[in-house]
Amino acid sequence: MGDGLVQARDLRKSFGEFEAVRGIDVDVARGEVFGFLGPNGAGKSSTMRMIACVSPRSGGTLQVLGMDPDVDGPRIRARIGVVPQLDNLDQELTVRENLQVYGRYFGLPRARVREKAVELMQFAQLADRADAPVEPLSGGMKRRLTIARSLVNDPELLLLDEPTTGLDPQARHLLWERLYRLKREGVTQIVTTHYMDEAEQLCDRLVVMDGGVIAAEGSPAELIARYSTREVLELRFPPDVAAPVELMTRLAERVEVLPDRLLLYTADGEHLQGELARNGVRPQSALVRRSSLEDVFLRLTGRSLVD
Amino acid sequence: MTLRDVPLPDVAGPDVPVPRPPAWARLLPAGSYAGRASALVLRSVTASRRAWLAFVSGFFEPVFYLVAMGQGLGALVGPLPGPDGQPIPYAAFIAPGLLAAAAMNGAVFDSTFNVFFKLKYNRLYDAVLATPLGPVDIALGEIGWALLRGALYALGFLAVMGGFGLLLSPWALLALPAALVVAFGFAAVGMAATTYMRSWQDFDLVTLAILPMFLFATTFYPLSVYPRWLQLLVEAMPLFHAVELMRGLTTGAVHLGMLGHLSYFLVMIVVGLVVAARRLDILLLK
Structure with a gap:
């Protein structure tokens, strides 16, 4: 796995007595959309948090962008984008400020974030809400803004945790279309979902997770052919x-x-x-x-x- | 208009390097400091542009006390012995106390209520930790903002003191940096305490700590009014040391013992920062 963006071997995560992730092997190649499919509590989000370098692993090895999250967390985080399960937009800031301030966390210069914010608001179809506060936006709009925010540093790897949970069908399709566009532009994506239609729509390859272990791995078509x-x-x-x-x-x-x-x-x-x-x-x-x-x-x- | 009209280079990602952490940061968990706390201060500045009213009230509160107690009550009280025993007007006695209390109140408010809200309800720090910033950046950034706000209040209040003719010595110029040290100490400890808070009810403890200090730590009358055992209790309070520092500087009664008061705050800063950063690490990086 020379070009693997993420490589995990026997990766584990426990919270006290509870083992959320019980030894998984994962390889994500550059340019692909990789999925974790499983019910709530399968260990998907715990795995994502470890890859995002915000949760130290309890066992096994993990390499993200060729680096160890335990040692190079800030360096890895500088090159990835994260869309968390629950939107955590900055409610004290406007749409535009959310993007600009977030860009500053990555150390981008003022002029660059200003430019980038305009570009991303267009991508998220929020240009007409640029200077509006975040709170009154609809669920779909907030989600699009969160995704736009995760792109402010031109990430090589995008982590999306349950990207369309709680959205109506129309908002989901719009979001999928945006994610597909990113894929065409070469952004590697890791997606967790408990919606099989979402996994089929988005993922080139996926693993089925259940009870903290990987039950199967392959492309959606392969998995269907093999198991059904x-x-x-x-x-x-x-x-x-x-x-x-x-x-x-x-x-x-x-x-x-x-x-x-x-x-x-x-x-x-x-x-x-x-x-x-x-x-x-x-x-x-x-x-x-x-x-x-x-x-x-x-x-x-x-x-x-x-x- | 697409996100990127130009094809992506082979390796995307920002061309901004993440600096290596300084040696002292290695006392803390790896990856907890990206040296970019200023980005979080900038965030607070942006967010508070629309909340300027809070600044106005923070400025006027000590001014109101000064006018009511200093001018009003002061007319009845008459002069009091200053730090060096020389009698000074009552207003000149309480003004440095109010300055110290203003530095404390601003810093504590920002580092407790505001930080707790961002920690538990806004999930601001979860978002911040997805970027190169770590818990140490968060602790320094939030404390830095509390400090900046404290400095503005102190500057405003010092100007008012000057206007009332209550700055009795050129040493008073040092009251501003001293107020910063005081605010830094209270903000660091306040933030550390906030990481232990479970609900808003716990904030009654903050009030319970702050209000008696404000009233009894020699803000309004000298230590000599207390019996010895109460004096010892008051001398243990951080605000007492802040008041001593300010009163010495604004009245010109400067002595070496003031370094002792100063070191009280240096200890608060170090202990508060380390505890806050470690606790944030435990709370946020599960």
């Missing part, structure tokens, strides 16, 4: 009708019984649906869809991602 079938048949039955699970297990490759529905994994969903009908199975509703990372996660952990 091409299609999924989702069936719902009325509460008083027992689903013929035994028959289904024989016809489908795999069956997951969830509280509200059954997931039948198969290469051809329509075909399976027809075969079930021939066997007299009458579900309340049936839906054929492509497999997603959600199914990968279910397969790997036996649990849903978002519950």
Whole structure:
């Protein structure tokens, strides 16, 4: 891993008795968008904080931009951008001042931050709110400003912790579009998320994390191919009708019984649906869809991602 | 208009080097000091541009006390013995006390209430720590701002004292730097104390420490009014040493013992800074 921006081996983090990260290996290459997918409490944010050099590791080795965070924290932080899970914009400052003051923390000269702030406000589509206070901005606007702020030092590596949690669909898509633009411009990104659609949209490669360990690693397509079938048949039955699970297990490759529905994994969903009908199975509703990372996660952990 | 119209160079990142920390900073955890505390002071200056009213009230508070007590009450009290035993007008007696108290109040307010708000509610320091700045930069930057504010108040109050003819000696010029040392000491200890605060209720303790000092640490009358055991208690208070320092300088009763008062604050500065930086490290870099 000569060109790896981040390299972790047996990385661990504990808080007292509790082990949040229990020995993970991670390699992030320059230019890629790398994802940590997992439910809340999987250890994603703890890992991100260690990479961001704001949380000392409890064990293992970690190299960020070729340096050790324990020794060269300030030097590493000078070259990365961080978008935390919760917006921590400076509420005593305006939109423009937030960007300018943040640039000064990186030691950028006054003229440069002034210029940069204008550029970034355009990027975040906040130019018309330049001199407005931060507090009344909408959630999506605050998020965009936080991302713009993280770019003030032209980072080589951008860390995004749950970038679209709590945003409405429109705001999410706008944000994804901005992140995609950054990727095209060559900014390496590490994203944590518990949304599988976000991971599929953004990530070139990802790891599925659960309980502090990595359960699987690959591109979204690879993971789906490896851990799931091409299609999924989702069936719902009325509460008083027992689903013929035994028959289904024989016809489908795999069956997951969830509280509200059954997931039948198969290469051809329509075909399976027809075969079930021939066997007299009458579900309340049936839906054929492509497999997603959600199914990968279910397969790997036996649990849903978002519950 | 895109973020960057020009293609990125191979290695992006700011061309501003992060300076190596000085030797003394190595007493603290690695990476806790980037030598850029001034950026945080600049942030406070920017943020307070719209909050100038706080400055006005901070300036007038001691002036009101001076007028009410010095002129009003002073007419009834008459002259008091100064630091060297020579009688001085009552206003000239309490003015240096008020100067010391103003330095204390400004520094403590900034380093406790304001810092606590930024620490717990604004999450300002979480954002700052994502940049090259470390806990030592935060401690120095916030204390530096408290200091700057204290200096402005002290300067304003000294000017008022001059206007009332209460600066009795050219030594009074040194009252400004002395006020800075006093403010620095209180700000450092205040910030260290704030890192132990759990809720706003704990700030009643701050008031409980500040108010008795303001009233009893010889601000308004000399130490000789107390019985010996109370004198010892008062002499242990930091504000007492600040008042002694200021009163000696503005009345011209300067002696070597004042270095002792000064060193009280030097100890407060060092202990406060080290404790504050270490505690911030524990609180923020989990």
